[in-house]
Amino acid sequence: MKSPPDGRFPPRLAAGGWAPLLAQSRGGFESLWVPGVVSLRAGSSGHAGPESSYDRSDYVQGFTTRKKATENGRCITKLENMGFRVGQGLIERFTKDTARFKDELDIMKFICKDFWTTVFKKQIDNLRTNHQGIYVLQDNKFRLLTQMSAGKQYLEHASKYLAFTCGLIRGGLSNLGIKSIVTAEVSSMPACKFQVMIQKL
Amino acid sequence: MEWFLVTSAAVILFLQNYPLYIRSVPTENELKFHYMVHTSLDVVDEKISAMGKALVDQRELYLGLLYPTEDYKVYGYVTNSKVKFVMVVDSSNTALRDNEIRSMFRKLHNSYTDVMCNPFYNPGDRIQSRAFDGMVTSMMIQVC
């Protein structure tokens, strides 16, 4: 996970390794307010369910040659897995002093506010849910993309920068007892969307 | 001397209720502890399920006294990541009030967090961390 060489960037991220972040204890949180953090329009989330995104994967195969895709997929998956493990550790630390969560939504809010703030120095700009286990987290200025967001030039590489974060979310959630699948989508950088599909167990 | 016979066992349990870490002094009636702690899980589960409905301020990680037995007190603690801590203290050990127990649990939780954040630790495995052992030992000595 390389991070943009950005002074404003959290030094621990810039340091490249996540271990320092893991090691350092979570600083004091100021309670945050996400503008319109949850729009309670049931089922109104712009994203369809898993099957549609599955269709899209086929649709994608049309463009990328299968071999390249699989090869790419492998490193994406690897990045995601790294993120997963890191996420587990982070969430353990971040939730150490918080009260027990009321429900799923409560947890998602935590991810959007505290978790995001501690990792990315900002919070998720918008969280939407269809109340059927699908959440869409939108970050309008995603830290890892800001450095390459001038124009569409690097759009095709954006997903590599999202994989790790997908893992972070998934790891965090799973450690809080929510099994999920996290996918991401960028159309106009640096804004990006993370879609969380909760696995009903 | 007698005070050292006063036993206390710190046990950590994972989400699936299998032990991640068990430690008890003295070791002779370890088995008894295991049975006791295992049974206490029932209460932990009850408390957790009840916890969902509770108000925010009551939703603290410390579950308090799970249940007293004739000669032991079993206390519980559940992290947000659903890791259950159970501590068994000799009930004749009246020095330990609720607050001491709570703070002990916090200490446990802290060092558990460190274990979790150790990239070489594979979540779900039994904990074999010297640091953790040391912490628990010190805690037990303080208890005994």
Place this chain on the structure above:
Amino acid sequence: MEVWPGRRLRRGPDPAGDLRPPRGRPPTSSGPTSYLSLLEATSDLGDALPVVRLQLDSARGAGRPGRRARPEGAPLFAPSGRRLCSWPCAGRSFLAGTASSRRTVPSGPAEGLPALGCERGRSLRAVVVFGAGDQNLFTSIYPTLSQQLPREPMEWRRSYGRAPKMIHLESNFVQFKEELLPKEGNKALLTFPFLHIYWTECCDTEVYKATVKDDLTKWQNVLKAHSSVDWLIVVVENDAKKKNKTNILPRTSIVDKIRNDFCNKQSDRCVVLSDPLKDSSRTQESWNAFLTKLRTLLLMSFTKNLGKFEDDMRTLREKRTEPGWSFCDYFMVQEELAFVFEMLQQFEDALVQYDELDALFSQYVVNFGAGDGANWLTFFCQPVKSWNGLILRKPIDMEKRGLIQRQEATLLDLRSYLFSRQCTLLLFLQRPWEVAQRALELLHSCVQELKLLEVSVPPGALDCWVFLSCLEVLQRIEGCCDRAQIDSNIAHTVGLWSYATGKLKSLGYLCGLVSEQGPNSEDLNRTVDLLAGLGAERPETANTAQSPYKKLKEALSSVEAFEKHYLDLSHATIEMYTSIGRIRSAKFVGKDLAEFYMRKKSPQKAEIYLQGALKNYLAEGWALPITHTRKQLAECQKHLGQIENYLQTSSVLASDRHLTESEREHFCREVVGVARRQAGSPGHKIVLPMHSFAQLRDLHFTPSNAVVHVGGVLSVEITVCSQMPVPVHVEQIAINVHFSIEKNNYRKTAEWLTKHKTANGIVSFPAESSPFPTSQNSLPALELCEMFERSPSDNSLHTTGIICKNVHMLLRKQESGASLEAPSGAALEAGAHVLKCAAVTLEPGPNTITFRTQAKEPGTYTLRQLCASVGPVWFVLPHIYPLVQYDVYSQEPQLHVEPLADSLLAGIPQKVKFTVTTGHYAVKNGDSLQLSNVEAVLILCHEENRAVIYSNMREKAADAALRVQSSDKVTSISLPAAPAYHVIEFELEVLSLPSAPATGGEGTMLGVTEPRGKPKDTQKAGHCMATTDHQVSIDCPWSIYSTVISLTFSMPFRTTHSLLSSGTRKYVQVCVQNLSELDFQLSDSHLVDTGDSTGLRLIPLNTESEQRIHSKQAVFFVWELKWTQAPPPCLHCRFSVGFSPASEERLSVSLKPYTYEFQVDNFLTLYNVRAEISPPPGTELCKTGSLCSLEVSITRLSDLSEVDKDEALTECDECFSTKLMYEVVDNSSNWAVCGKSSGVISMPVAARATHRVHMEVMPLFAGYLPLPDVRLFKYLPHHSAHSSQLDADSWIENDSLSVDKHVDDQVDSGSVQSRGSVRSVASSDHKGLPMPRLRALPPGQAFNASAGTQVLVVPSQDDHVLEVSVT
């Protein structure tokens, strides 16, 4: 109800009697006692009933309907007293009972008063002593008073910032007696006279002065003496009296008198009540005023006294560090307070009092444990003598209270009394579940405290106490809740149940009731002692069947009874636990039950419980409990004689790390021993899973690629890690192998196995899964991939992202993992193919076992099961995973022949590699390959030919000399002896005779005869070599058919020849091109005339004989032809040149030279053509644009010869002439030919006959211009029909000729002009007609002498105005 006062009046009871204790207590006894004596009295509803009634009814009489009467009445008085007897009938709840009693009581007049509705239940019953005054007055007023007083609630402000409460006041009115006034240091609150009222009705001063005043003063003095300041004087006025009395003072005077006589400054202490018995508004308001006053005062006084009491109590508590301080005394005091609160329905407050006492006591005990003991505690440290459990059926357990009061209570007494009170209050507060919970804590803490205080307790006494107490509490709770409530609150009570169960169990063990031979003598003694400690059953439970007391007695009475009770309890407990989902706890109780059954020697009952528990522990991976339970299970199974299960369990145990070595060895011995014993019954197999016995670590094949040929030897070496603590001797270890015919034959070949090598042939198996289920792994790993979404319009990327490809799999619910203990799969399958290894002793830890097998049938063998047999016991690893296979193949012998180089060149010896794959055929000595020879190919055999023999693994096996004998027909190569499945490799040199294959160019090609050789003409393909295939048939010893192999040789050279002439002299040029990659050395080139015509000589003009020709180069050879007499029209030549590869120094064999044959014919020069351009006359140089004359002279060089004999030859007067056609063409367009550029001439066939043609040409450029070249054709007249030979050009020529063939010689220029047009016409109409023909002369025949000569042309001055006009 109003009748009561009346009756009371009639009986004229002595109110003091209310307080006089029954049973002749000394009247000196302090308040509480006397008060409580009432309570006591209530408990036995005998003699004191009227008294009770009085108390009670003064409450009732106040118009309180039952609803009011109950709340303060119930706990202390008759209603609850009545309940007492009705308690044991379970199910009819006490609280419910009161509820119903509320309903049943008829509603008095006070009913429907709003104030009561809301404030019901809070009331103060104050004792009011009323002064003498006149009885009649009071009695007349009393009813109204006592009815009116409680109507209005008063706000009760409390000290220490406690919340104010609204309470109703009602009072006991008692006649004033001096001795009733409390003494100093009085601790009684309940009977405290809170307010003294003096009633008077007098209205005239005389009477007042005479009697009332004195009376009042006396009264006041008494009060002062007792320093009680709460008093009130009531003056009742009656208009009736006033009427008949005439001489009357203003009414106020009396009041005023009293006021200034007695109540100085506090004038409010005297109130007027005017005609109380009338019903007028005036009456009403005077009543109200009075009542308010009364209430206020009453309450004031009460609060004051209460506060005082509390303060006293606190000060008393503060003294607790002083030596003399006694807990019991303090207890009594604080309990008094509690009583008051209870009476006030302030149950919380009451409870608080007891809790404080409780806490205080516990603290003392703790401190005692910590070292500093208060001496009073030693009372409680006296040894426990009676352990009858809690008593909760009475509101107040008087005898225990007595004990405490007398400071004789043991710790248990104190505790149980304390708890019984708390219990009572909690029940009033309708918190029965808290009772259960507190009870459990109490029991635990009692046990602890006894330990802490080192109180000597006879063995089992505590168990009895706890058992009884548990049941008592449970029954008490059941007594006041209905079934539904109880069922929904099992969670609270179940703790008590299991505690009781446990205690009963330990009692059972203590009293030897669990052993199957029953209790022995000292068991019995112990039992008797225990029962003695219970004392006699208490009266209140005496007539209930199920009382705890009875239960315990019965349970301890006999083995059977105990079993019955114990089982009942256990089952009840288990059931409850399961019903509230506390499975683990249920299992735990179940385990105890199992132990019990084991003790009772009925293992079949125990088993299920053990199994259940074990399953649970396994599922949650609790190592120690698993081990422990397994041990029990093993014993159980042993008793049950379930050999198989027993062996399995004990094998697992033997491998259990958590057991001590000795234990493990024990179980190991068990396994082996049982196996030995079972050995008697042959055939019968006991199949057990392997993993507990030993674990397969890895497996190693040799050969490492696990492929062997038929008959080859394969060895499998496995490493098993024995889990047993001691060495175990195993009769045999076997691997069941599944055989399947291999589908694809390719796998069977040697190539496959040489290519396809597994990683050094070691298959390692994962170690046994960790004891606890790792459910993380249950999910399939998610597969992500990038997605790129491009806008359909322009293919530009507009969205990227990450998507998950296997969502459908992940979102599916995962099924729970199967049980870990899986002996199910261990079915022993009997395969035909088995690898065996007999009599192995497995040491603890890793052992290596080697199986050897000889491959029989070709195919694939899959290792299925691993099983080790100890006697009839078979430990089976049902599935060997990952899949392990080995292949057996058989292979046909094969011969491969291929050249070493990429292509074989003809003419030079080259190596060819022979590879004999022996396959299943073993090559014997004398086996040989028979090569049927081919003339063109010969096999060069040297002595140093050697064959190398490789094994299939490409390891060099041997190296033998190779004998090659070649006769003319066959070459036989005798192979060295080689075993099957080996490879023999050797190289031979072959040489095919060089021969020029068909090459183009002039001259027919007579190549070397090539038997069976199909020359491929590769001329078209340009510069690639001509090749020749040679089929060699080889007879192999292993088959009757002969293998035919084809060797393709390619010719390194291409040769062309050409004839050159100068004048009459002739030369032959041969060009040799080297097409191969090699360089060659060419030596002694020869050109010989094969058709040896005499007098013809070929003189070589080549300089050196040796010549090197490099790859892709050409070399030219030239010979001059000389002849003496007339040479033959055609000449056959053979060119031959020796060649050898330039690289190699000396070749073994002498190589055949390369030959090339060709023929040249009519090479003699017949005509000599000479052209000359002469400048125009008068100039010595040609000028551009100026016409010059071209003179072409054609000279016949030889006389008539054979070659001239053709149809063109014409004879006239014996001089022959032939027709020739000339043509002047200037391709380089240097010249413009003016006039006819071609013509036909008849040439006399005679030497030196010359024909000249003149024409005009004009140079178009300046400079040295080459002459236009002159072509000569033989002109054949049309009657000769050989049109086939004509080519297009000659047609055209003929064509034009045919137009003007009449005009013979002189061909005018006009015809040339019109030629184009005419030709077109002609071509149209003269089609198909027989035409004269032209034939080009062979190059040798016409010699152009002026070829290459040039003429100087100077530019003309005005060449820019040059115009070419051809006229």
